[in-house]
Amino acid sequence: MPSKNGSNGTPRFTTQSSLSAYVWSICDILRRSNCAGALQYVPELTWILFLRVLDDLETLEAEQSQAVGAAFTPSLEAPYRWQDWAAPDGWKRRELEEGALGAFFGFVNGELLPYLRGLRDQPNATARQKVISEIMSGVDRVRVDTERNFLDVLDKVHLINSQTVDSTHLFALSQVYEGLLLKMGEKGNDGGQFFTPRQVIKAMVQAIDPGPADTIYDPCAGTGGFLATAYEYVLQKLGDDATPEQLEALKTRRLYGREKENLIYPIALANLVLHGIDKPNLWHGNTLTGQEIYGGLWEGAPAQFDVILTNPPFGGKEGKVAQARFAYKTSATQVLFLQHVIDSLKSGGRCAIVLDEGVSFRQETAFVQTKRKLLNEADVWCILSLPPGTFVNAGAGVKTNIFFFTKGRPTERIWYYDLSGVKVGKKSPLTLEHFEEFFRLLPTRADSERSWTVGRAELEARNYDLKAVNPHARPETDTRSVEELLEVIKQSERAIADALEALHGLTRTKI
Structure with a gap:
């Protein structure tokens, strides 16, 4: 106390x-x-x-x-x-x-x-x-x-x-x-769709390395975690040498976001203000349909941005109003958001985006077209495969990847880094320590037991299946003997029999 x-x-x-x-x-x-x-x-x-x-x-x-x-x-x-x-x-x-x-x-x-x-x-x-x-x-x-x-x-x-x-x-x-926002994002609170684990956000921000002159954008801002973390990162980078002009620009005209949920939008604003941001430039409405609820804080926002950091909703569905605004029609929210992100990035701009595994390998026409657009218009320099339990505290067990790319030049090769083997859960979340080797290898895109590179020709031959399949992974084999496996089965059968007997006893007692 x-x-x-x-x-x-x-x-x-x-x-x-x-x-x-x-x-x-x-x-x-x-x-x-x-x-x-x-x-x-x-x-x-x-x-x-x-x-x-x-x-x-x-x-x-x-x-x-x-x-x-x-x-x-x-x-x-x-x-x-x-x-x-x-x-x-x-x-x-x-x-x-x-x-x-x-x-x-x-x-x-x-x-x-x-x-x-x-x-x-x-x-x-x-x-x-x-x-x-x-x-x-x-x-x-x-x-x-x-x-x-x-x-x-x-x-x-x-x-x-x-x-x-x-x-x-x-x-x-x-x-x-x-x-407090973490409590909102826990399973059972129905707030998980607005919450990205803060350690994942910090790793994404560190890899993209935004600077004080960059405009930073999140098209599905949620509670404002990406923008708040980017603000803290740039503020720390400026340090004691920051000029009043740099601080004023960072607090008023460097950070932009959109959020459609009525409950979450004011919380995002308050979160950013509590972090010291004087003017959070948040637009209230549906990013994909363009339907605006309130745009008064968006005045003067640029059409394209230097940095995009975001985590679109998993498994959402959009109707024809949203699809009509995009070149490649699909109801899959995350694919529409990926198209929006590519179009919203300046030439030379950098992006880190969390996408569910399905975007990587699914072969529906709009998925393939969007991935081709991505590789043609941007250099996807890394795909980082996250563990399946990364979002378990937010009530989502879906497998995800982080795509890192720079717009303005086509992709020639993709460096993959595989964290999927890390065991994470509610009591053992992903931490920045898990990313240590990733950051050590990132500057040279070196190979390791967790990292490898795939060339453009192979990606095209796979019809733009971008799934991370680690060639160095060793398949897990069960080395137990037949006798040991039989003993495990017998123990399981005894446990089941004991449980059934206990249930029968409870039933007889009640009668």
Whole structure:
């Protein structure tokens, strides 16, 4: 738990674990307050936490402006600022608590939330006001069951601020939030389609190596993991030598994404803001059909990008509206996304994309045509075969590969790296250590027991079957004798007989 070094016993979070434990204590209140599952309590905590961070940020900005004699206009008017209605000593909060029963929920549901959702429609709305409005777009009312429980949540969230979170842990809060998103992505929460394991994302970003001048795009952004990780990577690359102009560009006009799900879109925005991105350029709508829900944050976005990092949905189906926009017609979502990615990449641009195994070997016309397009228009310099259990924590056991390519020159050969033999599961996930040899061999594309190269002629002869089949793999053989196998069978039969006898005993007891 946090240490209490501040005045009046105010907690100070000096470690990642202390802040994480504190946030989970807030989730405990939400779980017992009509937000039982992660798909309920994470969105609820998202908007509350965001408004707290926003107030802390703008308070600091106001102080800095005052120090240099500059004017500062807050994004929110009174009484809609956190310091007015949510802070324990806020004047509006005191007024509401002293009012009639239900006055607090009446204000939040009837005044505050409509005001926040409508910010984007104000004349001359700022980019930040549009972000606020979109993060609040799916919040119609407070989900917490009672005002007392809601006030308890507000009081605990209020203590998360720049004074209590150790400034040396720059991404402490965002990392805690990533942990909450992981809970959304677990099997049974129906959120797995929005979650890519963070170690896989980090490996993809490291291999693509985005720089401060690159525009970075994810056409199916989910909770924003690829964009947030790319931002952190570039920020670290810039280091202490970063200029104000470079930082401003990175925070406002380098990161772009699209997301169609109403539940996930505001969470992606909040995630990016919590990472320090001032203007997340996220488009809300269906990437493949072009049907827009809100494009106010997409203004000024380029038509093509320097870097694309993405993981399209596995096994999705699209209708004729989406197919009409692409040269090669198919209902397979991932194949349409691959066509979109190729077309959205600048000449010389780099891409890392997760694709299910079926894209590699399936021979339907649109699959073959799309793979031919890929090899003709881009240099596929690596296909990395991931273990079957990579996405098991997200509720998906499908086999996947990562395609790495650079647009602007055709593929002459593909270097394969095989991680499919690594045993991963819920308690033993894929880690960056598993990629150590991959990164060591990548610069020279060297052969090893896990890596090999296939030329263009062979790929064409296989009708663009790009499946990773390791020529160095040794088939597993069972070396047990016949007598040993018979003994295993006998033991299994005895175990089955014992189990059946136990079941019969339970049945007789009940009768």
